[in-house]
Structure formats: C-alpha cells, structure tokens
Amino acid sequence: MAAGDSACQSCEIRSRSGQRFHLWRFASIFAMGCSVGLFLHYPYLWLDRLLPAPGLRSLPTVLRKVLVGPRVASSLLGVWYFLGLGWLEGQTLDESHQELRDKFWEFYKADWCAWPPAHLVNFLFISSQFRVIYINGSTLGWGT
Template sequence: MGAGDVIAQQLVERRGLREHQGPRTLKMMAIGFCFVGPVVGSWYKILDRLIPGSSKVVAVKKMVLDQGAFAPCFLGCFLAITGATNGLSVEENWSKIQQDYTDALMTNYCIWPPVQIANFYFVPLKHRLAVVQCVAIVWNCYLSWKANRL
C-alpha cells in the first residue's frame, strides 16, 4: 500500500519530493497493515475451505466468488476507511464513495479476474497473498490516487 501510494504521488500526480504527502503514505501503509493484509489473507483461507481443491474449475469458482462477493464489499470498505482516515465527515465520505465506487469496481474487474484464476490455480495458499501484493502495487497506486483525490 505504501509503495502504491508513493508511485501514485510521484508518477501519477507528479508531486515531486517536496510536495510528497508523507502522512498520506503512512496512512496507506497503516490501512494495508491493519486492514488489507489481514482481511485478504483471512479471505483466502476461508475461500480455500469453502471451495477446496486446485483444478481449473475450482480456480474459476474461487475467482467468481472472490470477484462477485468479496471484491465489491472489500472495495466499499476500503473506500470508507480511506475517507475516514482523510477526515471526511460521514456525509462527505458517503458522497465520495458514491462518486468513486463504480469506476473503481469496473477497473477492478479489468485487472483481477485473470490474476485470481492464475493465483488460485497455480499458487499454493500460503503464497497467494504475496503474489497478489506483487500485482497489487499497480492496483494500490490506482486505489491511492482514487481514494485520495478530494
């Protein structure tokens, strides 16, 4: 999350080092450490118990459940948490979520289904979160830019 935020601020927003918002990067790191990592890691364990196995059909089923049920809820929670940590009021946060949610979810669907099918088919459970976080550097850059655009 921290690396994604640094990339967002430096390459996407072109802030430069003088204008880099260190507290924002720290907030994104904290969200990654306290929310994203534990929730996604736990989800993969639950998903493996719900749909055991590693065949191609199982990988597709896991991806459908992951992207159909987990991703929409997770993304909404993520946007709400970032809005709250950015000091938005409940009304402002709700408005920002309504503004950003659909676009973020559609972007999610462009990136994650093929990644997750490969992840669920080829990667052992204990390494899935690490694989996802490698791809997520780009995703986290997008999320940081989206969530912190006020």
C-alpha cells in the same frame, strides 16, 4: 498499497514543479493497506475449504473461486477503502459516503478487469502458502 502510493507520489513530484511528498497521504494509504492485508489472509483459507479442488488444480473449482473474489471481496473492501480513507482524511461520514457513491462503480469495474485474471493465475499456478505474497505483488501494481 503504501509502496504504490510512494511510486505515484514520486512520479507526481518529478512531473510537477513544486510538488512535495504528502506524508499524511502516505500514512493513510499505509494504514488502509494494513487493514486490508489483515482481511485478505483468511478468505484464501476459507475458499480452499469451501471449494476444495478434486484434482491438483481443477479448472471449474478455480473459476468458482475467481468469481467469488470480485463479488464479495471487491464490494466489501471497496466500501471499507472509501469510508476508511475518507475518515483518515478528515471527511465526515456523509462526505465519505458521497465519495463512495461517486467513485464506487468506476472502481468496481476496474477491479473486475484486474483481479479475475490475477486470481486465475493465483489459483491455477501459485501454491496456497504463497498466495498472499503473490496478491501483495499484484496489489502493488493495482495501487500504483
């Protein structure tokens, strides 16, 4: 997430005269990325235990795993992102909650467009020990 924010800020600096790198914005995004990253490791292990594939890569099992992610993780992580980042930016809980209400559905719809295809590739073609690394690369694109 921090690398994505750096890329965005670099583009903003090049396209707008007088724009500077916002270190606090970068630090806030970095902190949120670290907290989300800690959460993401364990759901993959849990999904593999909950929905073991009868074959090497069972398509029905993969599709169930793909559908669990956006319904559970996107909701929880979206709420955590908006409230956590709002807190880091000095917003009150009411302000963060209002931002969550204003932006969540757009975020959630975009999430459904990006993450199910990424997870389909992840669960069909990526070995379990490399799934978090693959998702980190996908998150770089998402964050940017």
